[in-house]
Amino acid sequence: MFNNKEAFKQVFTELLVSRLGKGLEEATAEDAYKILGGMIREFVGSQWAASNRTYRDTKQKQVYYFSMEFLIGRLLGANLLNLGLLDIVRSGLKELGWELEELEEQEPDAGLGNGGLGRLAACFLDSLASLSYAGHGCGIRYRYGLFEQRIMDGEQVELPDNWLRDGNVWEERRADKAVEISFWGRVEISERDGKTVFDTVEDERILAVPYDMPVIGYGESQVNTLRLWSAEATVDSAAIRLSHQSGYYRYLEYARQVESISEFLYPDDKSYEGKLLRLKQQYFLSSAGVQSILRTFDKLGLPYRELPEHAAIHINDTHPTLVIPELIRILIDDKGLGWDEAWEVAHRTVSYTNHTLMSEALEKWPAGMVRELLPRIYMIIEEMNKRFCGMLLARYPQQMERISELAIIEGDQIRMANLAAWGSYHINGVAGLHTELLKTDVMKHHYELYPERFSNKTNGITHRRWLIHSNPGLTRLISSAIGTEWINDPLALRELEAYKRDAAFQERLMRIKQDNKRRLADFIAARQGVRVDPDSLFDVHVKRLHGYKRQLLNILRVIHDYNEMKERPTVPRVPRTVIFGAKAAPGYDLAKSIIQLIHAVADVINRDPEVNDKLRVLFLENYSVSLAEKIIPAADVSEQISTAGKEASGTGNMKFMMNGALTIGTLDGANVEMHRMIGEEHMFLFGLRAEEVLELSRSGGYFARACYEQDARIARVLDQLAYPSPFSRHGRPFGRILQALLDHNDEYFVLKDFHAYVTAQAAVEKAYVNPRRWAESAIVNIAHSGRFSSDCTIARYASEIWRVLPVKKG
Incomplete structure (x- = not known):
C-alpha cells in the first residue's frame, strides 16, 4: 500500500476522504486513528x-x-514497529499535523x-x-x-x-x-x-x-x-x-x-x-x-x-x-x-x-x-x-x-x-523455583508418577514492546553501543556489560532515565493533577493487587518512613516518590481495603509540608498495558516483594530489569534466576526464603502477634491503623487489614519480613546517592535481561515441548 513517506501521506489523505468524507482540516485524532489502523490491517x-x-x-x-x-x-504502535513502518508513519503524520502518540491514545x-x-x-x-x-x-x-x-x-x-x-x-x-x-x-x-x-x-x-x-x-x-x-x-x-x-x-x-x-x-x-x-x-x-x-x-x-x-x-x-x-x-x-x-x-x-x-x-x-x-x-x-x-x-x-x-x-x-x-503429555512450570516446588510439593505425586513429563520454561516478555517501543531513547543508546543484532537476538544485550563502568555511557543512560521520569511526571500532572519531582527516586509497585504480592508490606513501610521523618526531620533523606498501580478483584474485600489504606496514607503525606518534599505517595488508577508502558521506563526501583514461594514467576520484574530499574525483592519466582545472573550486588534482596515459608506454614511456628508485641515499629504502624491517627478515617476503616495480620496470623508473612524490608530500603537509599554505582547496576540489569525475552522462552517451548520448527521463508 505504501513504502515511503510520500506514498503514505497520499494514501492516508485519500482514505480520509473516501471513507469518512473528511479532509485533513476536518478530521479528528479518532478519525485519523481509525483510518491508519484500517490501512495497516489491509496492508x-x-x-x-x-x-x-x-x-x-x-x-x-x-x-x-x-x-x-x-x-x-494497544496494537497500533507495536504493529507499525514489527512491520518496519514506524518511522515512515511517524514522520508522515507529523507533516500532516498529527503526532503518532496522539493517535495511539485513541486506541482502546x-x-x-x-x-x-x-x-x-x-x-x-x-x-x-x-x-x-x-x-x-x-x-x-x-x-x-x-x-x-x-x-x-x-x-x-x-x-x-x-x-x-x-x-x-x-x-x-x-x-x-x-x-x-x-x-x-x-x-x-x-x-x-x-x-x-x-x-x-x-x-x-x-x-x-x-x-x-x-x-x-x-x-x-x-x-x-x-x-x-x-x-x-x-x-x-x-x-x-x-x-x-x-x-x-x-x-x-x-x-x-x-x-x-x-x-x-x-x-x-x-x-x-x-x-x-x-x-x-x-x-x-x-x-x-x-x-x-x-x-x-x-x-x-x-x-x-x-x-x-x-x-x-x-x-x-x-x-x-x-x-x-x-x-x-x-x-x-x-x-x-x-x-x-x-x-x-x-x-x-x-x-x-x-x-x-x-x-x-x-x-x-x-x-x-x-x-x-x-x-x-x-x-x-x-x-x-x-x-x-x-x-x-x-x-x-x-x-x-x-x-x-x-x-x-x-x-x-x-x-x-x-x-x-x-x-x-507435558507439564511445565514458569520459573526454576516454581518448577521445583511443583515437583516437591504442589504436584509431588504427579512428578513421582511421570517425572519425564515435567520441565521448566521460565516466563518471558517481548523486548519489542517492552523496550524498543516503550523506551526508544534507551533503544537508540543500546544500538549506538553494540549495534542492532540484539533486536533479533536479545541475548546479544550481554555485550552491554563492557560499558558498565563507561562514564559517558552511564551519563547518557541516566539522562534517558531522567527524560522518561519527566514525561511520566508530566503525564501524572495532566491525568491526576498531582505534581511529582522527577529528580526524586521513583519507587514503583505496579501489578495485580493480591495479599501474596504484598502491596500491604510496602505501604506499611511507607507509614514507618513517615513516622521516622516526623520524629527526625533533620536526618538527610533521598527524596522518594512511591508509585502504586493495581486493580483489586471486585469481590476481594481485603485488597480493596489495602487500596483505601494507600490513599489514606497518600492523602496525609502529600499534604504534610514537613515531609512532602522528601516523600510522596501516588496511586495511578486503572492500571493497564498502556499505562505500564509509560511507568516502567521511568522507574528507578522495581518492587517485587511477594511472599517467597507464592509468585510462580512474575513478568513485571523482567520488564523493569530490561528498562534499567533495580529490583528490591524476595528470592521468589524469576527473581531467583535474576539473582543468579547478576548477583546480589546489583539488586536488593531481603526476607524469608521459600523453604523457610514452607516450614513455618507446616509447623505452625509463626506468630504474627509476637511480631506486633516485640517490635515497637510494627506496633506503632499497626496502632495507627486501629486508633485515631492521621491515617484512620471514619473510625476504624482498616479493621479488615488488622484482622488479616493479627487475628488470622498474617498468611503472607508481612510482619515477619517487615524488619528485613525496611533494612533493604535503607540499602536502596544508600546506593542511590552514588550515581556511578547505581548506573553500573542498571547497565548490568539491562545487559542480562535478554535472557528473559519471550523469544528465548518460545524457542524452548517449540523445540522441547511442541516439536515445531520455524516456517522456511521464500
Whole structure:
C-alpha cells in the first residue's frame, strides 16, 4: 500500500476522504486513528493470507495456545514497529499535523486479561510470529474488559470497560467459521452398526462466532492469528421451543443469557450462577477451539491418529482444561474412534502450563454442576478418572491416600489440575523455583508418577514492546553501543556489560532515565493533577493487587518512613516518590481495603509540608498495558516483594530489569534466576526464603502477634491503623487489614519480613546517592535481561515441548 513517506501521506489523505468524507482540516485524532489502523490491517492482509496458505500447503505443524486471557493492550504502535513502518508513519503524520502518540491514545486498551497470565499469552503470540512459528491464540472476545477502575474518595469503583464501543479496527468477523456449542440435555446410549453411540438430546445449542486478529511478526516473519470467540444465540430447536412457550420477549431473554457467556472476564463465582457462568465460559472456549482445529486438520485428509504430528494444543493454566475431554468426545462421538485411540490422540496433542503454587487457585468444579451442564463431558471425565484410578491402584495397592490426592474426581469435586496433568503429555512450570516446588510439593505425586513429563520454561516478555517501543531513547543508546543484532537476538544485550563502568555511557543512560521520569511526571500532572519531582527516586509497585504480592508490606513501610521523618526531620533523606498501580478483584474485600489504606496514607503525606518534599505517595488508577508502558521506563526501583514461594514467576520484574530499574525483592519466582545472573550486588534482596515459608506454614511456628508485641515499629504502624491517627478515617476503616495480620496470623508473612524490608530500603537509599554505582547496576540489569525475552522462552517451548520448527521463508 505504501513504502515511503510520500506514498503514505497520499494514501492516508485519500482514505480520509473516501471513507469518512473528511479532509485533513476536518478530521479528528479518532478519525485519523481509525483510518491508519484500517490501512495497516489491509496492508498485512496479503501476508496473513500467504502465511495461512503456507501452513496449509506444507502441512506445517501448528501450535494453538488456549488462554482465558490475552492482555494484548494497544496494537497500533507495536504493529507499525514489527512491520518496519514506524518511522515512515511517524514522520508522515507529523507533516500532516498529527503526532503518532496522539493517535495511539485513541486506541482502546483491550483489557482482556487480569495481569501476568494474559500479558504472557500476548507476549508469546508476538514471539511465535516473530520467530516464524505457526502459532495461534485461542481466547474469548469479551464484550467488556476486566473493568475500568476509578478511585472515588479513596475507594475502588468498578465501571464497565466498553473497549468495543467504537469497534475494533484489527478484527475480522468470520461468520462462515462459526461452530455450535451444546449445553444441558441428556445422553442417550445405543448400538449402531455394532458400535456404542452416544447422542446428546434435548440440549441447548449456541453459536460460537470467531473474530480473527492478525498477529504480526517482526521483520520478514509470519502473520499468525489470534482467534477470539463470541457467543451468539441461534434459532435451534431449543430456542424455537423457548419462543413458542413464552413469546418473543422470553426469546430475547434467552439470547441475552447466551451472549453473557462472552460478556466479561471472570464472573464473580461467589454465587452458584456466577460459578456456572465461569464453567460455561471455559467449555465454550474449549469446544469452539477444538472444533476449529479439527476443521483445519480435516482439510489435510489425514487419519486422526496423525493429529499430534500436525497440531500442538497448549493450555495456559487450568482454565481451558476441558479441551482434553472435549477432544476425546469429538473423536469418539463424531469421528468414530474407539476410546483407546481417542485417548492416545488427545494425550499426545495437549500440553499444560501450571501457573500457581497456591492451593486455592487450583481450580475445582462441583461434579453435579458439570454433570448437569455438560453431561457427555462428565461421562468422559468419569471414565478418565476410573481408568486413571485403576492404574494407580495397580501401582500403589496400599496407598489410598496417594490415590485420593491424584484422583481427578474426589467426593463432589472435579480437580482440573489433576485432569490437566493426567490428560497432557507435558507439564511445565514458569520459573526454576516454581518448577521445583511443583515437583516437591504442589504436584509431588504427579512428578513421582511421570517425572519425564515435567520441565521448566521460565516466563518471558517481548523486548519489542517492552523496550524498543516503550523506551526508544534507551533503544537508540543500546544500538549506538553494540549495534542492532540484539533486536533479533536479545541475548546479544550481554555485550552491554563492557560499558558498565563507561562514564559517558552511564551519563547518557541516566539522562534517558531522567527524560522518561519527566514525561511520566508530566503525564501524572495532566491525568491526576498531582505534581511529582522527577529528580526524586521513583519507587514503583505496579501489578495485580493480591495479599501474596504484598502491596500491604510496602505501604506499611511507607507509614514507618513517615513516622521516622516526623520524629527526625533533620536526618538527610533521598527524596522518594512511591508509585502504586493495581486493580483489586471486585469481590476481594481485603485488597480493596489495602487500596483505601494507600490513599489514606497518600492523602496525609502529600499534604504534610514537613515531609512532602522528601516523600510522596501516588496511586495511578486503572492500571493497564498502556499505562505500564509509560511507568516502567521511568522507574528507578522495581518492587517485587511477594511472599517467597507464592509468585510462580512474575513478568513485571523482567520488564523493569530490561528498562534499567533495580529490583528490591524476595528470592521468589524469576527473581531467583535474576539473582543468579547478576548477583546480589546489583539488586536488593531481603526476607524469608521459600523453604523457610514452607516450614513455618507446616509447623505452625509463626506468630504474627509476637511480631506486633516485640517490635515497637510494627506496633506503632499497626496502632495507627486501629486508633485515631492521621491515617484512620471514619473510625476504624482498616479493621479488615488488622484482622488479616493479627487475628488470622498474617498468611503472607508481612510482619515477619517487615524488619528485613525496611533494612533493604535503607540499602536502596544508600546506593542511590552514588550515581556511578547505581548506573553500573542498571547497565548490568539491562545487559542480562535478554535472557528473559519471550523469544528465548518460545524457542524452548517449540523445540522441547511442541516439536515445531520455524516456517522456511521464500
